[in-house]
Amino acid sequence: MNEQVRIQLEDVSYTYEEAPSPALSHATAQIREGEFVAVLGHNGSGKSTLAKLLNALYLPSEGRILVCGYDTAKDEFVWEIRRRAGMIFQNPDNQIVATIVKEDVAFGLENLGVPTEEMLPRVESALAAVHMSKFADSAPHMLSGGQKQRVAIAGILAMEPSVLIADEATAMLDPSGRQEVLETVRTLNRQKGITVVWITHFMEEAAQADRILVVSDGQIVSEGTPREIFDDVEKMRDLHLDVPRMTSLAAELRAQGMPLREGILTVEELVEEVRRLCPSKSAI
């Protein structure tokens, strides 16, 4: 494997103060450069704890986390880690600091001590990358949820990170806003090669990732491509996680004796597969 490892979790556990059991226990995983990895789990599974560990907001109780080669437990690397692994949060309102969009995008740069004359071009290109240039002078509270999340992403982008961590960034948005934000992040992943850790409980979003880590009860219970993960319909049900509707429909049909192939995620794929099985009936 010649791709560079961006995030490395080595047997990581984290227990909240006075909590009886760890929120995350013995997690081991690797995320490589340019990957789009979804961390899937329902509420209370420990996925948000994982996000905060990756940004050195929490420090592991046991084990070790390396972000871009820096150990999160070491104080002197905290700012390096946060610059390289930017994070966007669930509530779009609670992460915007300034009263004007472009000033908020510049907030991270101000903190890093970037010279003033370098800021404007970086702010402008970050806003252009998330298609928010025409809102540069707007007040954040006049924007929609999806637009606010895109501003938050621009704020991270301006710092030129190599990893973007999204902690349920779409959970408070309406469907169109959710699509808008996911699309933006996927484009950044493809065009700029930014490694993405997408934490979510939406199956449809996880299905669009390169790889999925499934988290349940503080443990990473399975890992693989979306097809590998969702084909194990039984296991997903045991974990109280849904699989995409077409995958579960295909599994039902297979159980009824229809020899459909594995790994179906979308309507188009199912239609094609059914067509392949019944070539004479073109009316499907």
Place this chain on the structure above:
Amino acid sequence: MLTNITMGQYYPVDSPIHRLDPRVKLVLTIAFIVAVFLVHTLLGYALILGFVYLVSRLAKIPFKMLIKGIKPLRMILILTFLLNLFFTAGETVLVEFWIIRITREALRQAVFYSLRLIFLVIGTSVLTLTTSPVALSDAIELLLGPLKKIHFPAHELAMMMTIALRFIPTLLDETDKIMKAQMARGADFESGNLISRAKSMVPLLVPLFVSAFRRAGDLAMAMESRCYHGGEGRTRFRVLKVTKNDYLACAAMAGLIALIILEGIFLT
């Protein structure tokens, strides 16, 4: 509706006065206050009035708006006027009946004190009408900057002001939402006497405070993850530049003060 409030009393038009450096404006306002206290003649007040009129024309602020700013002060103004009128000792009696005795000196003092109060309010209104709250907090941070040496939290103060301004519309929105939710459950915010109305605010304030604290926690985490670590080593996106107009404004203010002093010396 609630989200569209204008913040403070900022009057957003473009004018040479609006474009002045907020630091310069803040300092000049203080100078103006000093100038008002230097005046001891009616002619001096006429000078001040002329100056204020000129500035408000330049700033494109309707003069009516400045007058409106005095309205909330009318009780204090009347009180100041009457107290000075009746209780100032003087020689030349103008009116005297029963226990009331109005002297020439008292009348003079009453008029001057009231005028002084009016001009103080108008002077500071010009500042807040022409300077956005964000620019003002910038100016305060930069002007208080030297005090950082004695551990005065200038940056923190300005950051707090910025965050407060950022969250005013958000929290107003939320208040509106909670109010509607509680009204849908039968809460009554409008009827009853003062005490029962104050009590009915409790179901509004409790959720609002809870949510504000949650927001504060979230925001602190978001700021930290964007490398915020206080004012040290921080650069600024917004830069303030002193231009030719700022020097002109300073010269105008110096001229006003000089005129007032000269007039005080030679015409009394």
